[in-house]
Amino acid sequence: MKLLVWAGLLVYFCIQSSATAVSQSPTDVVCIAIAHAISSASEVFYPGDPLYNKGIYHVAISSTQHSKCVVEAGTPADVGKILVILGRTRTPFAVKGGGHITNIGFSSTLGVHISLYRFSEVKYNPVSQTVNVGSGLIWDDVYAALEPLGVNVVGARATGIGVAGFTLGGGYSYKTNQYGLAVDNVLAFQLVKPNGQVVQVSQASDPELFFGLKGGQNNFGVVTEFTLKTFPQTQVWGGVIEYPGTAVDAITAATVAFQNNVTDPKATIITAYTYIPTLETDLKLIIGLAIFYDAPVPPAGLFDAFLAVPATLKDVSTRNYLSLVQAAPTNFTQPTRVAYNLLPNLSFTSGVGALVLNETLAVGQLLTNKTLAVLSYAFEIFLPNIYSHNSYKTAFPPERAVPFQPFNILMEWTSSEFDTDYHETAVATQARLIKGQIALGQTGVANVPYYPNYAIAGTPLEKIYGANLPALMALKKRVDPSNVMGLAGGWKF
């Protein structure tokens, strides 16, 4: 068996087509009304059609739902017509970018699914050094289009992730040490408001809405295009490494030293403790590393502590950015159910390493008999000043003065019988690790914002949006007084 783990953030499993052919006939009145209202630039698809399956696709089978129809919108005006019909008929709906959120219902629905694949433009403006990017794209497409121009954007670190959900939730990138989050690099949003109106939202046109969209996900309407800052891009160096579980002490020490000593913003790593019950080793553990330097060759010595440890897999080289992001093959061996959660403000000390390692092994054993495929805890090492790259306020993070790092908890399993167990375990492991960190003296964790793109469904909104929440709720009342966007799932103001 070849099960590759990309530093905890991505595991390769097979997504079989989850949609079985059901009724082909357009019987739903709302779908029919939409089909009549939209222009010829847009189209409605029903179960059984391959484009229906493409529309509802999610990376995790557990967050795929079978909608009544999929409407592929082709123009912002058509998105507006669709939203008006959905609002008037109070029809539950979903808007999806890359389909990578793992919370069920956040970009899936049993009602009407709006697919944005037709918003697929990448238009670079060399004068302003900005790029207009359609909201139906995944980052891979954007990187591929920009590479020949020698420029790049602040986007995702793994293959297949949507521009839209990633950006509207915050967006931690390999370029974040240098330029901040994805939200810090958006100059304008083309937004279809819940009342159907199409507007260009910028700091100049509507500062409050501009603030709200930067982290507020789908609360304020449907974004059809982003205007993003670009930066020069050379070839980069890095990739993925997998170590046997026995290397945990060496990689933990190297990670602590990296965090404490490396101040070069071009360098970043992710270290993941990953439990795989089917491994043939006594310790069902592998250590995953994603390693990145934003130049063709890293400074001598910078990553030696990692490179010196014998690895079971090493794919590290000088390459283009897209190749780095796609370093691990996207092959899947089984349909997978996925839960994500996070830890606030994990400062990577050896004590925290021991705490998380114990948790990895304990929870791995606990879940083994519940069709566990992979359990992973990933430390994402960023510089403390990553929140200093924006002088405007953003919905997320609500707090920029104190440093905190994203930390990802990932669970994959195969049987829906255990969905509740996994949800509860993802919540419980987070709570135990927070307590453990506080016991180790990291008392600040109680007040650190939770990343909306990792947080598990049910997380209180205050944990994510903190002191911004009242302003976001007021903004929501202004932009969406009849709560059309409340018909779509997600973090709701």
Ligand SMILES: Cc1cc2nc3c(=O)[nH]c(=O)nc-3n(C[C@H](O)[C@H](O)[C@H](O)COP(=O)(O)OP(=O)(O)OC[C@H]3O[C@@H](n4cnc5c(N)ncnc54)[C@H](O)[C@@H]3O)c2cc1C
């Ligand atoms: C394998 C993997 C790797 C990841 N790597 C990273 C990483 O490197 N850095 C990081 O920060 N995060 C990462 N994430 C988390 C990622 O940011 C979230 O999953 C994010 O939501 C993905 O965006 P999407 O467009 O694919 O999601 P979707 O599931 O399509 O959408 C997510 C949310 O955004 C809303 N939305 C989507 N499109 C629009 C739109 N046009 N207008 C309004 N609302 C919209 C949806 O309704 C939904 O609520 C990763 C996740 C996975 C599964």
Ligand SMILES: *[C@@H]1O[C@H](CO)[C@@H](O)[C@H](O)[C@H]1NC(C)=O
């Ligand atoms: C780096 O950090 C570690 C751990 O904090 C420390 O012991 C070490 O002296 C530092 N310096 C170097 C060069 O690794």
Ligand SMILES: *[C@@H]1O[C@H](CO)[C@@H](O)[C@H](O)[C@H]1NC(C)=O
């Ligand atoms: C991955 O899939 C591709 C195409 O489906 C195939 O050619 C390749 O051999 C697979 N690789 C692995 C490691 O399974």
Ligand SMILES: *[C@@H]1O[C@H](CO)[C@@H](O)[C@H](O)[C@H]1NC(C)=O
């Ligand atoms: C290890 O993890 C288990 C399960 O969460 C917990 O009960 C135990 O107290 C932990 N031990 C240490 C030393 O942290």
Ligand SMILES: *[C@@H]1O[C@H](CO)[C@@H](O)[C@H](O)[C@H]1NC(C)=O
């Ligand atoms: C898992 O199942 C096996 C086989 O049924 C059993 O021997 C083992 O004790 C179980 N482990 C746990 C942790 O429940």
Ligand SMILES: *[C@@H]1O[C@H](CO)[C@@H](O)[C@H](O)[C@H]1NC(C)=O
């Ligand atoms: C996060 O942890 C670091 C290291 O322990 C600490 O310096 C920082 O103040 C913490 N942040 C918050 C918001 O507590």
